[in-house]
Amino acid sequence: MVQDKDKRQELSAAARGQAFVAQASVVIAACGTETEYIMTCGQHCYPIDVTIAMDHMSLMATDLGLGSCWIGAFYEDQVKQILGIPENVRVVTMLTLGYPAEAPAARPRKRLDEIVAYDAWRN
Numbered sequence: 001m002v003q004d005k006d007k008r009q010e011l012s013a014a015a016r017g018q019a020f021v022a023q024a025s026v027v028i029a030a031c032g033t034e035t036e037y038i039m040t041c042g043q044h045c046y047p048i049d050v051t052i053a054m055d056h057m058s059l060m061a062t063d064l065g066l067g068s069c070w071i072g073a074f075y076e077d078q079v080k081q082i083l084g085i086p087e088n089v090r091v092v093t094m095l096t097l098g099y100p101a102e103a104p105a106a107r108p109r110k111r112l113d114e115i116v117a118y119d120a121w122r123n
Helices: 005-014 019-023 045-063 076-083
Strands: 026-032 067-071 090-098
Touching: 005 019, 005 026, 005 076, 019 090, 026 045, 045 067, 045 090, 076 090
Parallel strands: none
Antiparallel strands: 026 090, 067 090
C-alpha cells in the first residue's frame, strides 16, 4: 500500500501519466508471487487470484464510501523499480483508493441479453 506522496507521483508517471493516481489517498500495487502455477484449465493462477482479491477490495471500498479505480495501464518494470519489487514477482494491477471528488451519474450498460449466452456460445 503506497501512501507516500512522492511515490504516488512516481506511480502516476509509470501509469502513463494518469494524474489521478498521484491524487489518490492510497495506491495498492497488487502482486503475484507464485507465478509458475498453472490451473487445470490451462490458465496461470496468479492473475486470477490477484484479480479476485482486488475485486473484493473495490467492493469493500464502495461499501465504506470510498472511490476506487482499477489501473491496468502501467509500465510494470517502472512500478517494480519505484517500489523495490523483486524481478520474479509480477505486478498484476494497481488500485487507487480515496474519497471521491464527485459522484457522476451511472454510465449506460449493455443489456443482459447482449453479454450472456445460455447453454452454448453465440455470436
